[in-house]
Amino acid sequence: MKEENKLINNGRKRLGNVPGVEVGDKYHYRMELCVIGMHHQTQGGIDYMRRGGKILATSIVASGGYDDKMDGSNILIYTGQGGEPGRGKKATDQVLKQGNLALKNSMVKGTLVRVIRGFKETNGQSWSEVKMNMSPALVYDGLYFVKNFWKERGCHGAHVFKYKLERKEGQPELAMKELKKFSKAKAREGIRLNDISEGAGIYAVNTIDNERPPGFQYKTSMEYPQRYKPAPAHGCECTNGCSSFSKCPCTEKNGGKIPFNHNGVLVETKPLIYECGRSCKCPSTCYNRVSQHGIKLPLEVFKTKNKGWGVRCLCSIPSGTFICELTGELLQDMEAKERTGADEYLFDIGNNYDDHGLLWGLSSILAKLRSSPVCATVENGGFTIDATKRGNVGRFINHSCSPNLCVQNVLYHHHDKRMPHIMFFASVNIPRLQELTYNYKVGQVFDYDGNIRKKNCYCGSSECTGRMY
Structure with a gap:
């Protein structure tokens, strides 16, 4: 991106806020900070620029590599860089040059410094797995003034510089303390x-x-009727794993490219994705096998203030991450129309299918109906998932006019387009504890007398239309 001049803001350094970046924005890699112009040092904790014959600090990353701490919600005591011990060498005194000097100059000039906080967060399926599964996160904390600096003896015996930074007033709160308190709590x-x-x-x-x-039977996979047994899909012969650069029938079905990267992240949505299945000779670690492996995130069902039950995650979720499948009982549409009840969860699938690509957004083939009596108009017939009595955590995911999930149709064990697996993926980076939502896009819903039914929307989004249907 550097060579092709594709960095945001042309890679130029700046003081103050970076356009498009808000307090609380989360990143998982240092390179992300470089690309958007937040912090240009791939390893160094202090970034700086030259202005008026002096170097001034533009940003710091406080990741706990040194003895950094918070003295109150708006104060950060930051340790300077350099002098740390390495293989076969002792710690040496830090020198007032480069980043250390830049922070001192920022104090004298009164210029603001961007603070990015790094911490470890839990990604385990349960709290018992916390110590075994930790991932780094970088969060923009806002602008700080450098108020003071001094030299003292550090933990390794050498002298280090200490900088007292004070957060500029009037900025949104990061609430990182609350997040850490939440993750450490033994009792909820x-x-x-x-x-x-x-x-x-x-x-x-x-x-x-x-x-x-509400009571229901938990199902980790779809429940198909006995009378319908889909024929198994023809598999690939890629014994070493599939690739976008080799001849593979599964890759060809996806338009010549595998839609996931090697970290299992969805990089391109499609009307229909073909994952490798039981008939494929590739191993279970093939990176064209993602959603079929099931839920890997620590999801939680919680009671919302005005939308009933919802779903959230106990760790942050990078964009493109698989969330969960929507499971339930598979019915033909006519059967589904006969099932009406106060707690009905009906999802029409396999309709309005086409071969045109999608941007990051939600497929229109899925309609979620939560009121009774209702019936969905289906043009070409098809199948419906009923999650009323049998289903999984996906049945609790609420609607939003500004969703953070996208709906993706996936086939792997069979290739019947009428009944794809309905998979949820993150369409944006999702902070910890933020409710997971998608856009139902139901359209008009009629009762048995032909009257249009209305259901208010309480998603709270600035783009809320006021109605789900």
Whole structure:
């Protein structure tokens, strides 16, 4: 990107905020900070630029590599760079040059410094796995003034520089302390119910009232009727794993490119994705096998203030990450129309299918109906997923006019386009504890008398239309 001059702001350094970046924005790699112009040092904690014959600090990354700490919500004591011990060498005194000098000059000039905080967060499926599964995160904390600096003896015996930074007033709060407090809590606030996923480690939490989630049978996979047995898909012969650069029938079905990267992240949405299946000779680690492996995130069902039950995650989620499948009982559309009840969850699938690509957004083939009596108009017929009595955590995901999930149709064990697996992926970087939502895009819903039914939307988005249907 550097060579092709594709860095944001042409790679130029700047003081103050970076356009398009807001307090709380989260990143997972230092290179992301370089690309958007937040912090140009791939390893160094202090970035700086020359202005008026002096070097001034533009940004720092406080990642805990040194003895950095917070003295109150708006104060950061930051340790200078250099002098750390290495293989076969002792720690040496830090020198007032480069980044250390830049921070001192910023104090004298009164210029603002961007602070990016780094910390470890839990990505385990349950709290017992916390120590085994930690991932780094970088969060923009806002602008700080350098108020003071001094020299003292560090933990390795050598002298280090200490800088006192004070957060500029009037900025949104990061609330990182609350996040850390949440992750360390042994007891959760409110009513924590037993595992609602029958061993999958998904719990329900209610801090609003004493209500419990509606009863249902938890299903980790789709339940097909006995009379319908889809023919297995023809598999590939890629014994060493599939690739976008080799001849592979699964790759060809996806338009010549595997839609996932080697980290299992969805990099391109399609009307339909073909993952490798049971008939394929590639190993289970093939990077064209993602959603079929099931839920890997620590998801939680929780009671919302005005939308009933919802779903959130106990760790942050990078864009393109697989969330969960929508499971339930597979019905033909006519059967689904006969099932009406107060707690009905119907999802029409396999309709309006075409071969045109999608941008990051939501497929229009999925309609979620939560009121009764209702019936969805289906032009070409098809199948419906009923998650009323059987389903998984996906049945609790709420609607939003500004969603953070996209819906992706996936086939792997069979290739019947009428009944794809309905998979949810993150369409943006999602902070920890933010509710997971997608756009139902139901359209008009009629009752049995032909009257248009209305259901208000309470998503709270600035783009809210006021109605789900």
